[in-house]
Amino acid sequence: MEMKTALVIAFSVAIGLPYVTIALLEGGGPIGPALVGGLFVGVIVLVIWSDFSSDQTSDDV
Template sequence: MEAKTALAIALGLALGLPYLTVALMQGGRFGFLAVGVLFIGAFLLVVISDLRESDVSGETPKSD
């Protein structure tokens, strides 16, 4: 993952997720489920982007 992408994701999560979490937690059982899905989604986003980066960086460039 590029540094700029990681910083943008971290900044967005740090600024937006607390407010979204409080809003959803006030919504009852659906809110708890939604918060769980958000955290799992954020985790999977980081893992998948890291796996993609390792696949791309593992390829050797062809020389002509």
């Protein structure tokens, strides 16, 4: 993963995720906790996917 991509993902998650989590827990009703869990799983999948989809291999390092 390129450093620029990693920084964009890290800052987006660090800034946006707490606000989205609170909004889902307060206004999500009974399915709010499930939505928060899905959100966190989605972020983890995004990070793993972006790492696997990079064109750089361990031989290039």
